[in-house]
Amino acid sequence: MNREKYYKKLRWGKSPFIKSTSIDIPIVERKEEYAEIEESIGGWDRITLVTAPIGYGKTTFMNQLVKRKPRGIKYIVPFNAYEPVEEVMERIDGKIPFYAKILSQKSDRTTFGEYLNKKLGRSKMLLVFDEAQDYDLELFKWLRVVNDRADNVFMIFLGLQGLEDKITSESSFRDRKSKSIRLRPFNAKELDEVVRKRIKWVGGSGIKPFTDKGLERLCVSAGSVPRLLLDNGQRVVEECAMRDLFTIDDGLVEGILGTTKAVERPPEQPAAEKEQIETQTIERPQQTEYYDFMKDLSPTQADIVKLLLETESSSITELGEKLGKDIRSVGSLIRKLRGLNVEETQRKPNIPYPVVLQHGKDVRMGRLQYVYSLSDNARRLLSKK
Numbered sequence: 001m002n003r004e005k006y007y008k009k010l011r012w013g014k015s016p017f018i019k020s021t022s023i024d025i026p027i028v029e030r031k032e033e034y035a036e037i038e039e040s041i042g043g044w045d046r047i048t049l050v051t052a053p054i055g056y057g058k059t060t061f062m063n064q065l066v067k068r069k070p071r072g073i074k075y076i077v078p079f080n081a082y083e084p085v086e087e088v089m090e091r092i093d094g095k096i097p098f099y100a101k102i103l104s105q106k107s108d109r110t111t112f113g114e115y116l117n118k119k120l121g122r123s124k125m126l127l128v129f130d131e132a133q134d135y136d137l138e139l140f141k142w143l144r145v146v147n148d149r150a151d152n153v154f155m156i157f158l159g160l161q162g163l164e165d166k167i168t169s170e171s172s173f174r175d176r177k178s179k180s181i182r183l184r185p186f187n188a189k190e191l192d193e194v195v196r197k198r199i200k201w202v203g204g205s206g207i208k209p210f211t212d213k214g215l216e217r218l219c220v221s222a223g224s225v226p227r228l229l230l231d232n233g234q235r236v237v238e239e240c241a242m243r244d245l246f247t248i249d250d251g252l253v254e255g256i257l258g259t260t261k262a263v264e265r266p267p268e269q270p271a272a273e274k275e276q277i278e279t280q281t282i283e284r285p286q287q288t289e290y291y292d293f294m295k296d297l298s299p300t301q302a303d304i305v306k307l308l309l310e311t312e313s314s315s316i317t318e319l320g321e322k323l324g325k326d327i328r329s330v331g332s333l334i335r336k337l338r339g340l341n342v343e344e345t346q347r348k349p350n351i352p353y354p355v356v357l358q359h360g361k362d363v364r365m366g367r368l369q370y371v372y373s374l375s376d377n378a379r380r381l382l383s384k385k
Ligand SMILES: Nc1ncnc2c1ncn2[C@@H]1O[C@H](COP(=O)(O)OP(=O)(O)OP(=O)(O)O)[C@@H](O)[C@H]1O
Pocket: 018, 019, 020, 021, 025, 026, 027, 028, 029, 030, 052, 053, 054, 055, 056, 057, 058, 059, 060, 061, 194, 226, 227, 230
């Protein structure tokens, strides 16, 4: 049956696996990270960095802060993406109550810090900036001045790990940064809760159509990344709709997510970079203790893995340029590291596939490209050394 009919039968208003970060999406609260934020604010740490890889829940964490203001904060102003200084100024000004503003003269970007300081008095304001790795220096510089002039303004910058480098390169900002927090990967229980809350949110009952084991298997497939959980869940549900299946157990989940992974594809073309995000599961024995897989890789593969160990994520063109190799060959090696080449996985069974995951798109070297990073498992095994 078609998806619409399938959802209706389950009494779902829409798919629970919809990829969205709208403010009404149910949140599994990050208690530890939230407590750290409250602790920083209480301790008067005024600039905090929150970093995590793609799809870990940075934007959702911002929503959590907006929904429940940290202790002591009177005003919170969230920014979803980069905005120019004038825009930021206006958004902040919009939060200050009318009675406080009316007495003051208009301020401009140079006097804004003092203006804000006066207006806030003893009230604390929290500015939260998402996607901060994309901001330009001009905005950081201006915020630094605001930070110096307005004592009760707190700032949180959320972004990919590269954000840390970006902020430290602006040395005056580095000196003021007081804290860095890294979002924890989600455990199976938290992922399970994401699905339960979302099914309830769309009007469904319990974990239907999943069985306990089916849901458990789905959560395992996400390897601690919430966005991947949604990708995989959607994939399973669509397949089950097509086949009219209303009981999703572990075997079914495994069948759907496992087989799609092993499909062999034609040799890598640059255009193959456009392939869809795939399910990141593959059947293989447990290898929790094995970590010295570098020696099983080809020299170029080892170089790719080393580069990915040092960076959050890279596109094939970036890797090609750093290694001085043509991107076709890099692309093909990446496919192998992702476990997409069946022959290679059979030939080298000790490699914990997938070593590399595709994580959606990002602007690199001036254009939108697919980016790749090490799987959490590979990173964990390698960093054990
Ligand atoms: N704490 C959470 N509770 C419930 N769902 C979550 C949570 N964290 C993330 N998700 C879900 O996972 C998906 C990815 O999360 P989110 O968009 O917040 O990640 P991100 O780190 O901001 O990603 P990106 O790097 O692409 O900006 C979202 O659709 C979100 O609903």
